[in-house]
Amino acid sequence: MNQILEKKIYDISVELGTESIDYPGDTPYSRNLIMNAGDSFCNLSRLEMSCHSGTHLDVPYHFYSEGKKLDEFAVTDFIKRVQVIEVTNPIEVSETDVDWSKIRQGEGVLFKTRNSTEGLVNSGEFVADFVYLSPGAAKRVNECGASLVGIDYISIEKYGVEHFHSHLEVLGKDVIVLEAVNLSKVPEGYYTLMCLPLKLNGADASPVRAILIAD
Numbered sequence: 174m175n176q177i178l179e180k181k182i183y184d185i186s187v188e189l190g191t192e193s194i195d196y197p198g199d200t201p202y203s204r205n206l207i208m209n210a211g212d213s214f215c216n217l218s219r220l221e222m223s224c225h226s227g228t229h230l231d232v233p234y235h236f237y238s239e240g241k242k243l244d245e246f247a248v249t250d251f252i253k254r255v256q257v258i259e260v261t262n263p264i265e266v267s268e269t270d271v272d273w274s275k276i277r278q279g280e281g282v283l284f285k286t287r288n289s290t291e292g293l294v295n296s297g298e299f300v301a302d303f304v305y306l307s308p309g310a311a312k313r314v315n316e317c318g319a320s321l322v323g324i325d326y327i328s329i330e331k332y333g334v335e336h337f338h339s340h341l342e343v344l345g346k347d348v349i350v351l352e353a354v355n356l357s358k359v360p361e362g363y364y365t366l367m368c369l370p371l372k373l374n375g376a377d378a379s380p381v382r383a384i385l386i387a388d
């Protein structure tokens with residue numbers, strides 16, 4: 174453990190309530206004190222949120238009724254080697270923006286885009302024209318045998334589409350989807366990712382505290 178703490182650690186989570194974005198139509202995040210220590214004996218908060226609030230991961234059950242649920246993954250599935258790759262395309266992460274040969278079988282990949290570098294991911298305000306993972310790139314993620322794909326906005330999918338091709342593609346191969354990671358301070362390279370979800374029974378997703386540990 175001490176060896177880990179000697180390394181550079183990046184907290185790539187957004188702060189719920191101040192930085193996090195409510196996806197249109199989803200349950201907005203709120204935390205309200207229902208008791209306070211002034212009037213009562215303690216402060217006690219009530220949380221209302223989506224499983225997809227803030228930095229979170231999606232599992233196959235999100236789009237597939239028969240897909241793997243959160244509790245069907247091992248805790249070690251949420252600790253893995255990942256590569257951070259910066260993509261400067263301002264519209265999407267496309268097939269041609271990435272050197273796919275760099276992505277190793279079984280590892281994860283996180284795409285850093287202008288969503289992070291321009292501060293969209295932690296602005297607290299939803300914007301529709303965020304950089305998304307194109308369906309073609311999602312297919313390449315699967316062909317590389319990656320086990321996790323992440324992006325620096327609240328969804329990997331282009332906003333407003335009728336069919337969620339990118340989600341369906343990767344979740345159809347049991348790839349974990351990590352969304353709303355803030356990579357603004359993280360240089361490209363290899364890291365150990367820890368993104369432990371809440372231990373929720375039967376869930377389609379969970380908020381996580383995500384960190385990257387440099388080599």
Ligand SMILES: [Zn+2]
Binds near residue numbers: 225229230327328
């Ligand atoms: Zn999600």
